[in-house]
Amino acid sequence: MLxxxxxxxxxxxxxxxxxxxxxxxxxxxxxxxxxxxxxKTTLFHVISNFLKPNNGTVxxxxxxxxxxxxxxxxxxxxxxxxxxxxDLFEELSGIDHMKLYANMWKGSTGNVQKICKQLHMxxxxxxxxxxxxxxxxxxxxxxxxxxxxxxxxLMDELMNxxxxxxxxxxxxxxxxxKKEGKLIxxxxxxxxxxxxxxxxxxxxxxxxxxxxxDFSRADEKFIKIDLSSEEYGALKESLPExxxxxxxxxxxxxxxxxxxxxxxxxxxxxxxxxxxELTIGPLGTAEYYEKYYHEDSKL
Numbered sequence: 001m002l003x004x005x006x007x008x009x010x011x012x013x014x015x016x017x018x019x020x021x022x023x024x025x026x027x028x029x030x031x032x033x034x035x036x037x038x039x040k041t042t043l044f045h046v047i048s049n050f051l052k053p054n055n056g057t058v059x060x061x062x063x064x065x066x067x068x069x070x071x072x073x074x075x076x077x078x079x080x081x082x083x084x085x086x087d088l089f090e091e092l093s094g095i096d097h098m099k100l101y102a103n104m105w106k107g108s109t110g111n112v113q114k115i116c117k118q119l120h121m122x123x124x125x126x127x128x129x130x131x132x133x134x135x136x137x138x139x140x141x142x143x144x145x146x147x148x149x150x151x152x153x154l155m156d157e158l159m160n161x162x163x164x165x166x167x168x169x170x171x172x173x174x175x176x177x178k179k180e181g182k183l184i185x186x187x188x189x190x191x192x193x194x195x196x197x198x199x200x201x202x203x204x205x206x207x208x209x210x211x212x213x214d215f216s217r218a219d220e221k222f223i224k225i226d227l228s229s230e231e232y233g234a235l236k237e238s239l240p241e242x243x244x245x246x247x248x249x250x251x252x253x254x255x256x257x258x259x260x261x262x263x264x265x266x267x268x269x270x271x272x273x274x275x276x277e278l279t280i281g282p283l284g285t286a287e288y289y290e291k292y293y294h295e296d297s298k299l
Contacts, residue, residue, distance in 0.1 A: 001026045001183050002047070002152060007056035008207075009042055016042045017053070018207030024185075026151065029178050031194040031201035032187040033285065035293055039204050040187040044154045047185075048081050060152075080105060080148040082155040085137045090130040094121060094140045097129070098147040105148035115146050118173060134161040142170055152183045159190045171197050191286040201285050203292050213288055222252040223263070224287075225270050225278045247290035252283065 002024045009017040016039045024030055032040050045051035047058055049066045059065055060075050080101070088097065095112065102109040116125050119139055129137065138161045145153055159167050167190065174197050177184060188194055194201055201213040226249050227235070235251070244252040253266055270278050283291070 001061065003057075003059040003062075004047070005057045005059065007043075007046055007053045007058070009039075009046065009051065009053050015207045017046070020056070020208050022202070022209065024183055026181045026183050027178055028199045029174060029184045029186060029197055031198035031285070032185060032204065033189075033191060033194070033201060033289055034204035039207060041156060043204070044081065044156055044185070044187065048079060048154060049075070077105065078150050079152045079154070080145050080150045082145055082153075082158055083141045085134075085141060088129050088137060088140070091128055093128055094125040094132070094136075094143070097140060097144050098125075101144040102147040102149070105150050109147075111149060112147055115143050119143055119146075119169060135163060135166060138162055139166060139170070142173075146173065146177070151181070153177070154185050156187045157189065158186065159188055159193060167193055191289055192284065194285045198285075201288070203288060205292060210292060211288060213283075213285065221255045221280060221282055223255065223266055223270065223278065223280055224250060224252050224283075225273065225276050227251045227273075227276070231273070244291065246287060247294035250287065250290070252287075255280070 002022075004020060004022040007017050007020045008015070020043070032043070034040055042051065046053050046056075049058070049072060052066075057065055060078065064071055064075055066072055066075065095116070098112045098115065099109045102112055116122055119142070121136075121139065121143060124132065124136060125140075125143075129140070132140065138158070142155075142158055145155065158170065162170065171193060174184060174186070178197070178199075186194065186198065195215070199214075199216055201215075202209050203211040203213070222244075227245075229248060232245055232251055236245075239251070240253060240257065242254055242257065244250075244254075246252060255263060258266070267278065267280075270276070
């Protein structure tokens with residue numbers, strides 16, 4: 001569905017994307033995480049042709065590229081980006097915005113009422129946007145992309161300003177769109193939420209993808225426990241060489257190379273910290289984020 005080949009973007013002496021390549025398929029939700037200023041938005045701008053890369057190619061359906069005006073029009077009919085709240089029209093209603101997006105991309109407004117109902121917007125969607133709260137505006141931005149109904153969707157920080165109930169509502173809707181075969185990119189700082197609906201999460205650093213967390217297969221499991229620097233220091237010499245100490249607090253012992261006796265021995269030993277919670281499982285998105293972006297992580 002979408003291929004990025006050797007994408008590079010730099011501004012003067014700063015390299016933002018460095019020979020980045022990626023293949024994404026229909027029916028995938030791909031999370032994208034990294035600290036601010038490390039290339040998430042730049043990558044979205046390259047995919048949507050808002051920014052020309054210094055090098056590299058964006059390919060849709062194995063053949064379409066941004067090489068001619070005709071191709072650009074054809075690609076933009078298949079791609080929507082998450083609108084910014086500042087681009088909303090204060091004097092128009094929410095339903096007007098949704099119909100605008102539906103007409104521009106889908107060519108009909110037949111799905112608008114259904115989206116309003118599913119997103120619980122009936123109570124305010126006919127009011128002018130100037131009366132909306134931050135959360136209502138954010139939900140409208142999502143509803144506009146849903147109304148466009150394109151095969152590819154780029155959503156940058158779509159959960160901003162939403163309460164827990166609305167985060168759950170939109171997460172459920174994302175899963176429905178995935179079942180319909182949409183390819184959805186979600187850049188988000190709400191890390192634990194990505195674990196619920198993403199097929200994989202990409203971590204950007206130094207202009208490239210440094211790790212891909214794939215939820216479609218069983219990830220490596222760890223014995224995990226929070227330890228202070230002093231507690232970790234007392235254990236460090238006896239820990240397996242491939243252990244992790246993440247963000248100066250989380251000790252993780254991989255199970256892959258431990259036999260049953262070694263596993264039980266470590267569980268028993270770590271259980272002696274009575275005030276600590278010991279868990280066994282894969283690293284989550286928040287834990288990988290700390291691993292790759294916290295300066296005190298021991299990798």
